[in-house]
Amino acid sequence: MTNTNITNEQLTTNKKVFDIHKRIFNFVISVLKLTKLLPKTQQNLVFINQITRSVTSIGANDQEADGSSSRKEFVRSLTIVKKETKETNYWLKIIFEMNPGYNEQMKSLIQEGQEIEAIISSIIQKSKVSWLIDIGWLLIGVGYWRLIYFEI
Numbered sequence: 150m151t152n153t154n155i156t157n158e159q160l161t162t163n164k165k166v167f168d169i170h171k172r173i174f175n176f177v178i179s180v181l182k183l184t185k186l187l188p189k190t191q192q193n194l195v196f197i198n199q200i201t202r203s204v205t206s207i208g209a210n211d212q213e214a215d216g217s218s219s220r221k222e223f224v225r226s227l228t229i230v231k232k233e234t235k236e237t238n239y240w241l242k243i244i245f246e247m248n249p250g251y252n253e254q255m256k257s258l259i260q261e262g263q264e265i266e267a268i269i270s271s272i273i274q275k276s277k278v279s280w281l282i283d284i285g286w287l288l289i290g291v292g293y294w295r296l297i298y299f300e301i
Contacts, residue, residue, distance in 0.1 A: 169268055170211060173230075176261050177208040180237065183258065187248060196247070200240035206233040207265075224276050231269045238262040 181204065184197045207230055214226035241262055245255045 169265070169272070170215060172261070172265060172268075173208055173211045176258070176265055177204050179258055179261070180204040180241070183244075183251070183254065186254075187244065187251065192247060193244070196240055196244050200237060200244070203233045203236040203240060207237060220276060224273055227269055227273050227276070231266060231273060234262060234266040234269060238266060 180200060184201060187193045187197060189197075210226050210229040210233065214223050214230065217223040217226055238259065241255060241259050245252060245259065248255075
């Protein structure tokens with residue numbers, strides 16, 4: 150039996166995890182661990198509160214997308230994941246600028262957040278295109294080929 154747990158070390162040693170759910174989970178945990186390390190200044194408490202909300206929403210909505218029962222529900226949940234990832238990336242950059250002593254630790258988190266955002270965006274786009282193709286084939290079957298030409 151192989152160990153499927155992913156460590157923070159794997160994130161920082163350029164060993165990429167290809168399961169997006171595991172990458173998101175590890176990203177969430179890494180960001181939450183970072184919030185524990187930050188000095189509890191008045192500014193940082195605001196940043197910690199905001200980033201905790203956005204990063205945990207990424208994981209929760211990813212799980213919701215994974216359990217979706219329709220393509221529409223899947224795309225809707227992943228769209229929320231994308232928005233929350235963008236927000237988390239924003240807060241990471243703010244924390245990076247306001248806490249220079251943590252810059253080295255944060256560079257890999259910022260990069261991972263940007264990569265997750267790009268992957269999620271790609272999945273959403275491919276899901277939408279796939280849906281149009283499915284609808285297109287359905288419409289061809291009933292003789293509406295002109296609609297497909299304009300849809301695709």
